[in-house]
Amino acid sequence: MCVDFSLYLPFWNKLTETQQKRISDVLEYRQVAKGTRIHDSSSECLGLIIVHSGQLRTYILSEDGREITISRLFEYDSSLLSASCVMPDMQFNIMIEAEKDSSFWSVPACLFKNLTEESLAVSQYSQNLLSNNFSELMWLMEQIMWKSMDKRLAEFLLDEIRLEESDTLKITHEKIANHLGTAREVITRMLKYFQSENMVKLTRGAIEITDKKKLNKLVNS
Numbered sequence: 001m002c003v004d005f006s007l008y009l010p011f012w013n014k015l016t017e018t019q020q021k022r023i024s025d026v027l028e029y030r031q032v033a034k035g036t037r038i039h040d041s042s043s044e045c046l047g048l049i050i051v052h053s054g055q056l057r058t059y060i061l062s063e064d065g066r067e068i069t070i071s072r073l074f075e076y077d078s079s080l081l082s083a084s085c086v087m088p089d090m091q092f093n094i095m096i097e098a099e100k101d102s103s104f105w106s107v108p109a110c111l112f113k114n115l116t117e118e119s120l121a122v123s124q125y126s127q128n129l130l131s132n133n134f135s136e137l138m139w140l141m142e143q144i145m146w147k148s149m150d151k152r153l154a155e156f157l158l159d160e161i162r163l164e165e166s167d168t169l170k171i172t173h174e175k176i177a178n179h180l181g182t183a184r185e186v187i188t189r190m191l192k193y194f195q196s197e198n199m200v201k202l203t204r205g206a207i208e209i210t211d212k213k214k215l216n217k218l219v220n221s
Contacts (some may be wrong), residue, residue, distance in 0.1 A: 008050050008076055011121035018029035022072075023107060031103045038104075039096040052078045054102025055163075059178070061093050068144075068181025071136045072099070079127075080129050094161060144181065152180055153190050154215040157200070157207070167209045 005023075006012040012020065029052070032038060038056065039046050049056070056073040058081050073079055081094045115122040143152055156179060160169050173191065177184045191207065194200045199215050201208040209215065 008052075008078070009125070011110045011125045014121035015115075015119060017053070019119065023115075023134065026108055026111060028106045028108075029103065030106070032098045034098055034100050034102075036098045037095065039094065039097060045109040046106050048107040049073070049079045049096070050074065050105045050107070051075055052103040052105060054098060054104075055100040056096055056102055057099045058094060058096050058105070060181075061095050065180040066181060067095075068140065069179040070094075071133075071141055078087060078129060079133065080126065081133055118201070149182060149186060149221075150190055150193070151219050153187065154194075154199075154218045156180060156216055157209060158219065161209050161212075167212075169207045169209070170205060171207065172205065 005020075010073075015023075030038075032054075038049075040061075051073045053075055056077075056079075058073065058079060059067050060070060070081070071079075079096070096177065105148045112122075112126075116126045118122070126190055153176070156176065157169070160171065161167055173187045174184045177187045180187070191200060191202055194215075195202050197214065199209070199211045201210050
């Protein structure tokens, strides 16, 4: 595969040819099916993940087994959340799974760590990436603490129809609950309320958004 990595890694053209070759020689390319868990607490330190295609989901798994989504990763996105050996003080149990059939590269953590010590450009990139990851976690905490579940659910549904480019979402109540860090029963009850207000229509295995204006109004109220 002939790839211009400068499109994926902003620091690529600031590396020496030797450094570029060191990455190219050990870069691992993987193709995974929808639903594949790419990283969990028992996995080896995966290093830097660079998404080539598809859609990955990063999420936290609590001690009682409850999930909550931190972020989604799309083509050209990168993440260090799987690099616990690069971030030894990280206390979160970060999980990464493929939400769609996906492909990605991984740069071994030890090599990436060495490059951050050798190259100012890589070091700055790493700091920016970690800062963005931290901001996502802080945003998530603010959502949980200060935003009501009906607003969070409405915002999630609006985000999903933009991602899927369809007003009908084929997604289970359990999956939504996993994204939002709550119980399936809470989501079912809230969706039934949305349906009574003519914002959505519920069918088996699908949710049709019938009034986006009402959902937007709820989010912004």
